[in-house]
Amino acid sequence: MITLFKNIKELIQVRNETISFVSGKNMNVLPTIKNAYLLVENGIIADFGSMSNLKSMDADEVIDATGKMILPTWCDSHTHLVYSGNRESEFVDRIKGLSYQEIANKGGGILNSAKKLQETSEDNLYEQSKVRLEEVIRLGTGAIEIKSGYGLTLESELKMLRVIKRLKENYTVPIKATFLGAHAVPSEFKNNKEGYIKLLIEEVLPQVAQQKLAEYMDVFCEKGYFSVEDTERILQAGKKYGLTPKIHVNQFNSIGGVQAGVKYKALSVDHLEEMTNEDIEALKNTKTMPVALPGCSYFLSIPYTPARKMIDAGLPLALATDYNPGSSPSGNMNFVVSAASVKMKMTPEEAINAVTINGAYAMGLEKEVGSITVGKRANIILTKPINSYGFIPYSFGNPQIESVYISGKKIG
Ligand SMILES: N=CN[C@@H](CCC(=O)O)C(=O)O
Numbered sequence: 001m002i003t004l005f006k007n008i009k010e011l012i013q014v015r016n017e018t019i020s021f022v023s024g025k026n027m028n029v030l031p032t033i034k035n036a037y038l039l040v041e042n043g044i045i046a047d048f049g050s051m052s053n054l055k056s057m058d059a060d061e062v063i064d065a066t067g068k069m070i071l072p073t074w075c076d077s078h079t080h081l082v083y084s085g086n087r088e089s090e091f092v093d094r095i096k097g098l099s100y101q102e103i104a105n106k107g108g109g110i111l112n113s114a115k116k117l118q119e120t121s122e123d124n125l126y127e128q129s130k131v132r133l134e135e136v137i138r139l140g141t142g143a144i145e146i147k148s149g150y151g152l153t154l155e156s157e158l159k160m161l162r163v164i165k166r167l168k169e170n171y172t173v174p175i176k177a178t179f180l181g182a183h184a185v186p187s188e189f190k191n192n193k194e195g196y197i198k199l200l201i202e203e204v205l206p207q208v209a210q211q212k213l214a215e216y217m218d219v220f221c222e223k224g225y226f227s228v229e230d231t232e233r234i235l236q237a238g239k240k241y242g243l244t245p246k247i248h249v250n251q252f253n254s255i256g257g258v259q260a261g262v263k264y265k266a267l268s269v270d271h272l273e274e275m276t277n278e279d280i281e282a283l284k285n286t287k288t289m290p291v292a293l294p295g296c297s298y299f300l301s302i303p304y305t306p307a308r309k310m311i312d313a314g315l316p317l318a319l320a321t322d323y324n325p326g327s328s329p330s331g332n333m334n335f336v337v338s339a340a341s342v343k344m345k346m347t348p349e350e351a352i353n354a355v356t357i358n359g360a361y362a363m364g365l366e367k368e369v370g371s372i373t374v375g376k377r378a379n380i381i382l383t384k385p386i387n388s389y390g391f392i393p394y395s396f397g398n399p400q401i402e403s404v405y406i407s408g409k410k411i412g
């Protein structure tokens with residue numbers, strides 16, 4: 001099957017070769033071709049270039065993209081999309097003045113979601129999760145990472161990971177699974193965190209690895225959750241099973257989680273709302289991708305990751321939704337692009353690089369998605385007629401996507 005997209009007003013994020021990620025000043029460089037064509041063969045990008053170089057050919061399908069733009073789909077490298085129910089009542093509690101931490105201390109928060117998930121059947125959890133996955137694909141997400149971490153028992157963590165596996169089997173978007181057993185200390189272990197860590201290391205991790213249910217592992221390294229020492233122990237245990245870390249750090253406090261991530265060669269360190277100069281220094285010249293989650297900052301009214309300071313210091317940055325019921329109940333990457341520009345002062349070029357090539361790297365998918373490159377999957381966004389790609393962050397809340405193609409097939 002050959003599909004030709006022709007007369008594309010601007011083809012965005014074109015890279016002749018696969019690159020890992022962009023950092024510092026290069027984040028402000030977004031290569032494009034104006035008046036372009038894109039050729040897709042059997043779901044893979046086969047060719048692209050300027051319309052003036054298009055040779056005559058027999059395509060099975062020709063799509064005239066006059067006035068419209070094409071970009072690679074968004075790469076959402078941090079989500080908790082598999083969850084049960086919602087936490088709307090906590091949202092109302094926060095409106096009335098309680099903080100996220102106060103709600104968590106009262107047994108709400110992650111523990112509230114864990115209780116709901118434990119009481120939900122695997123089939124029902126799958127049904128709830130697939131609705132969210134389909135929704136975010138329609139919003140332009142074409143590769144996604146999903147974490148466990150609302151199970152907090154052997155049985156329920158495995159249940160979550162099996163749901164992620166079923167999503168992988170039934171959808172063609174690339175999905176990466178992350179084991180986040182160390183998301184919170186369950187109430188049964190309230191005064192025995194050590195017991196829970198032992199359970200994770202000695203019982204849950206070996207099962208996750210044996211059943212090949214995750215590519216990555218995560219720890220919520222934060223005051224009141226898991227200390228740097230706990231984090232290092234858990235990462236060390238996961239390393240034995242070949243699980244690469246992608247960790248939650250510096251959401252509320254800078255306690256050394258960034259340094260632990262770098263030490264254990266984490267693929268990414270995520271959140272980073274609180275960053276010291278030492279944290280920024282620690283990330284320099286490493287392969288660990290910093291990931292900012294502006295939806296969480298927006299929803300919890302906490303600081304935004306200091307993107308300007310980090311990029312100006314030469315670091316790369318990826319952006320993701322953190323889609324979860326407590327701190328970011330939205331998987332809309334278009335909002336993330338906009339919030340990054342409006343609130344974090346990232347240029348449209350920086351924001352688009354952060355949600356495409358850098359996002360792909362942050363989940364180990366940079367060879368498959370994240371740019372318009374021959375040989376990559378044809379996971380692409382066709383915009384409505386717009387004047388420039390800067391219109392996407394500018395027109396916040398107004399969808400500029402006309403259609404989404406996954407492996408060359410139009411969705412919906
Ligand atoms: N901070 C830790 N975990 C999630 C939120 C979990 C929740 O509140 O349910 C996050 O990334 O924001």
Ligand SMILES: [Zn+2]
Pocket residue numbers: 078079080248322324
């Ligand atoms: Zn998260």
